[in-house]
Amino acid sequence: MAAVTFKDVYKQFEGMGYPALDHVNIEIAEGEFVTILGSSGCGKTTFIKMINRLYEPDAGEILLFGKQIRDKDPVQLRRRIGYVIQQVGLFPHMTVGENIATIPHILKWDKERINAQVDAMLLLVDLEPQEFKNRYPAQLSGGQQQRIGLARALICDPRIMLLDEPFGAIDAITRENLQNELKRIHTESKKTYIFVTHDIREALKLGTKIMIMNQGQILQYGTPEEVLAHPADGFVEELIQTSGVSESLLKDGDGI
Amino acid sequence: MENAIVYFQNNGREYFGLLMGHIGISFVSVLAAMVVAVPLGIVCAGRPRLKSIAEAGFGLLRIVPSLAILILLIPIIGTGVKPAVIALVLLAVPPILINTVQAFLTLPPEMLEASLAMGMNPREQFFKVKLPLAFPLMFAGIRTATVEVIASTTIASYIGAGGLGDIIFTGLALLRTDLLFIGGGSVAVLSLLTGYLMDRYYRYITRWQP
Numbered sequence: 172m173a174a175v176t177f178k179d180v181y182k183q184f185e186g187m188g189y190p191a192l193d194h195v196n197i198e199i200a201e202g203e204f205v206t207i208l209g210s211s212g213c214g215k216t217t218f219i220k221m222i223n224r225l226y227e228p229d230a231g232e233i234l235l236f237g238k239q240i241r242d243k244d245p246v247q248l249r250r251r252i253g254y255v256i257q258q259v260g261l262f263p264h265m266t267v268g269e270n271i272a273t274i275p276h277i278l279k280w281d282k283e284r285i286n287a288q289v290d291a292m293l294l295l296v297d298l299e300p301q302e303f304k305n306r307y308p309a310q311l312s313g314g315q316q317q318r319i320g321l322a323r324a325l326i327c328d329p330r331i332m333l334l335d336e337p338f339g340a341i342d343a344i345t346r347e348n349l350q351n352e353l354k355r356i357h358t359e360s361k362k363t364y365i366f367v368t369h370d371i372r373e374a375l376k377l378g379t380k381i382m383i384m385n386q387g388q389i390l391q392y393g394t395p396e397e398v399l400a401h402p403a404d405g406f407v408e409e410l411i412q413t414s415g416v417s418e419s420l421l422k423d424g425d426g427i
Numbered sequence: 428m429e430n431a432i433v434y435f436q437n438n439g440r441e442y443f444g445l446l447m448g449h450i451g452i453s454f455v456s457v458l459a460a461m462v463v464a465v466p467l468g469i470v471c472a473g474r475p476r477l478k479s480i481a482e483a484g485f486g487l488l489r490i491v492p493s494l495a496i497l498i499l500l501i502p503i504i505g506t507g508v509k510p511a512v513i514a515l516v517l518l519a520v521p522p523i524l525i526n527t528v529q530a531f532l533t534l535p536p537e538m539l540e541a542s543l544a545m546g547m548n549p550r551e552q553f554f555k556v557k558l559p560l561a562f563p564l565m566f567a568g569i570r571t572a573t574v575e576v577i578a579s580t581t582i583a584s585y586i587g588a589g590g591l592g593d594i595i596f597t598g599l600a601l602l603r604t605d606l607l608f609i610g611g612g613s614v615a616v617l618s619l620l621t622g623y624l625m626d627r628y629y630r631y632i633t634r635w636q637p
């Protein structure tokens with residue numbers, strides 16, 4: 172069964188002359204790490220936000236693990252989907268521990284279970300629980316904030332994670348570390364990850380599949396090797412060329 | 428100075444009563460203003476038309492001096508504590524109302540979206556995110572209102588509400604500067620001290636801010 176299915180999904184925001192998503196069809200298999208690549212404004216965020224019903228399609232159907240999401244209560248649906256965005260996503264008035272426990276609190280887990288899981292999540296993202304639990308987001312570096320964002324999304328062990336340019340505003344070295352850890356967490360968890368980026372190297376490094384978008388359409392969906400070896404059209408080819416990534420680089424592995 | 432010492436020796440109990448009366452009237456007035464202004468502000472934040480009506484109405488009230496309101500109220504409800512509290516509530520509502528509206532209108536959209544994306548229902552979003560993020564600005568309005576009310580409660584003594592203003596009005600009647608000094612000084616100290624304590628609390632509730 173596919174984790175996510177889009178059937179002819181169409182979305183045009185009011186006052187816009189062109190659609191944000193233009194008859195999108197895609198099937199994402201469970202366990203994939205999909206990186207969505209495309210220039211700004213091409214519909215990546217819209218695609219992501221449709222999956223947790225922050226946006227509703229004008230037409231078409233979206234299925235999550237075989238079930239129509241429009242039949243589900245959005246509130247319940249969202250509690251089962253991990254969602255990570257750029258830094259701004261942490262609640263500034265809550266401590267790190269409270270931020271990570273957001274959904275468990277809503278779900279009324281008992282205190283001990285919450286505490287234990289918060290600690291486990293902090294360890295998972297490589298932060299010392301005792302040192303970080305009681306800090307506020309403003310007292311953390313950008314990279315640390317992003318780890319907390321990950322921990323918060325992961326705590327209920329969602330079957331699917333949506334990540335919208337989570338490492339967009341982070342320096343290169345920290346970013347590299349976060350990418351490695353995210354990859355490790357994904358490999359261990361076998362869950363489905365959908366990760367938006369506009370950095371082609373990041374997309375190639377993390378993705379088991381790459382989805383390339385332009386002007387509301389999906390131009391290509393395939394493994395990094397496929398995309399590099401057989402770009403679907405001129406746009407994809409140019410994207411690869413201008414970024415200076417070549418197939419040989421990919422084969423070398425660590426270079427990317 | 429000696430007069431002041433003599434005053435406290437002879438009138439200690441009475442002074443304490445007036446002080447407590449002053450604090451009591453101020454406290455009740457601010458509390459009542461909060462009960463009116465906070466819910467009204469939250470509702471207004473979501474309704475632009477209601478917001479402009481309410482702000483214009485209370486803005487108008489604000490330029491009428493509280494003494495004038497007091498005197499206007501005499502024929503309607505007479506004298507004493509009740510009209511005083513009404514006038515003080517009218518005085519205290521605008522700063523709380525305006526700050527509450529502002530606080531809820533300036534909530535960061537990405538926080539609202541993040542809370543929805545986490546799966547909060549509207550109620551959870553209100554209590555876990557909106558209210559705590561809005562609270563510091565609301566509290567700043569409450570602080571402004573409180574300091575204004577403490578000062579204005581002095582005038583309320585004029586219509587028989589009691590409080591530290593009694594000492595000042597007695598001083599004026601008897602032409603005794605020592606009483607003016609004691610009354611005025613007490614109000615000043617009370618208002619500074621309250622402001623200071625509220626600032627401390629403000630720093631506590633904003634401890635998470637960078």
Ligand SMILES: Nc1ncnc2c1ncn2[C@@H]1O[C@H](COP(=O)(O)OP(=O)(O)O)[C@@H](O)[C@H]1O
Pocket residue numbers: 184185187191209210211212213214215216217218
């Ligand atoms: N909430 C919205 N209201 C109106 N237009 C929007 C909204 N969100 C996105 N758009 C528009 O839809 C298009 C796609 O946006 P988005 O999905 O955010 O692109 P990306 O994430 O790829 O940069 C853009 O033209 C953007 O201006």
Ligand SMILES: [Mg+2]
Pocket residue numbers: 215216217335
């Ligand atoms: Mg985007």
